[in-house]
Amino acid sequence: MPRIQVVPLLEIVRETPTTMTYRFRADLGGQPGQFLMVWIPRYDELPMALSYLGAVKGITVRDYGDATHALAAFTAGDRIGVRGPYGNAFRLEGQSVLAVGGGSGMASMIAAIEAFSQQGARVVTAAGAKNAEELLFVERANAAGEVHIATDDGSRGFHGFVPALADKLFARESFQQVITCGPEKMMYAVVGLARKRGVPIQASLERYMKCGIGICDACSLDDKLVCVDGSIFTGEQLAGSEDFGHFRRDKSGRRIPA
């Protein structure tokens, strides 16, 4: 059984004004798109995507609440608990791939972008963010292929939302595979675009989680569990979903607008 490992942080890197990467060694595997349950002692335990898969693992997290804010004050040598890896991985199929990332969603995709590139696929990344400063992992994506930028305020690249940028790229060339991660409304739009063009798409979803191992039912999406049936779902799976793009569950299990 996977068990919790307590590990010291080796390095902490500020990626954007709101997003940090935490590096550590842990005796666990990990494939592109998988996540860990990360225990921030005295605060919370949260699902976080693996943004580095090598010997020195990495998680990249936006500071959005009490626990991630507490984590942002950690320094090298401070310890966290990790268990996993959990969830499925991106299927690395196709010779030409469009990766569409919004904000910190790039953290879940960057390992897949690199893995696609390493196996010889052409990877085009459409990376979006609120503004130029919030763009995440653009250099890493650039080293793996071609990068196009969209910012909400127009401070860099295309002035607008990343699905509109993705639509331009779809019009320009044909892709064999699309992967996406970001705010759910954004992914909903991207899934729609890919399905309209008949291109296979995989979307990495996020839901509130407690167990991470498929028993507590906190992260349910229709009759599926994001922690074990996902977190990556195909366009076919999402096409019939009542929840995707519309509803999520709060901590009590109430179904509320996404």
Add this chain to the structure above:
Amino acid sequence: MVDLRTEIAGVALRNPTMLASGFLDETGGSMGRVYQAGAGAVVTKSVGPQPREGYPNPTIVELDAGLLNAVGLPNPGVIEYEHEVKRAHAAGAVVIGSVFGKDAEEYAAVAAKMSTYGVKAIELNLSCPHAKGLGTEIAQDASAVRDFTRTVKDVVDVPVFPKLSPNVQDIATFALAAEEGGADGIVAINTMKAMAITPELKMPSLANKYGGLSGPAIRSIGVRAVYDICEKVHVPVIGVGGVGSGRDALEYIMAGASAVQIGTAILSRGLGVFNEISKEMASLLEEAGFHSVPEAIGVAHA
């Protein structure tokens, strides 16, 4: 062929494997899926009068011989929960509604509401070992078990199954009290109060410090509890605690249980566990010369 059908206080089950409360039962989608995977019935997450978020994480710890949890009774409240029961019913599920509250009146109010959703029975969670200030601690007081059961019985038409705590000196006394209160069946056992500590951090592993232990570690405690209860009461018993195989289920049946509940074993065996355990039971019963589940109930008492 062995007939796997069983029955508890008039509730007919296609097989004796039920989904235990607290696992994959916050949403109707998941309950429907568990039923379609082979469970004889599903028990809902324990539902209270108001939405409740539960405890902060970490809420679960995987241990060598089981699972420690302090999820803290998260639930959307009984009003919202109607949608989930409807959805489970739409998938064909036989649903038993688990309820809790802060006092007997609140239990009764939630149970009365739940019973209007078409659930086949009400399970009373009298025994959650990690929720403070709720009626779930009343399993420590036999007269309260009797009174709570009676208060609920007075307001619902479906069978009522109090779920008892193993964290007591003599569980059979509590089962007897429940029977005196009008219980139509007894569910035993809830989790054992327990703790895990993470030495590297010098602190308890759960945010709530204390939790409830489930899984193989508590199976023999559950079997003993069911055996003791069946010596004292006449109502049917549902056995729960560490059932992970057909053989484990048969231990409970032979101790006197009419059905078993399964939860933690979903972790090791997946949702196929219900079908697999049914098949394993059928084959073991056949080998032992039984033709049906009821023939085997309680035979270890002879």
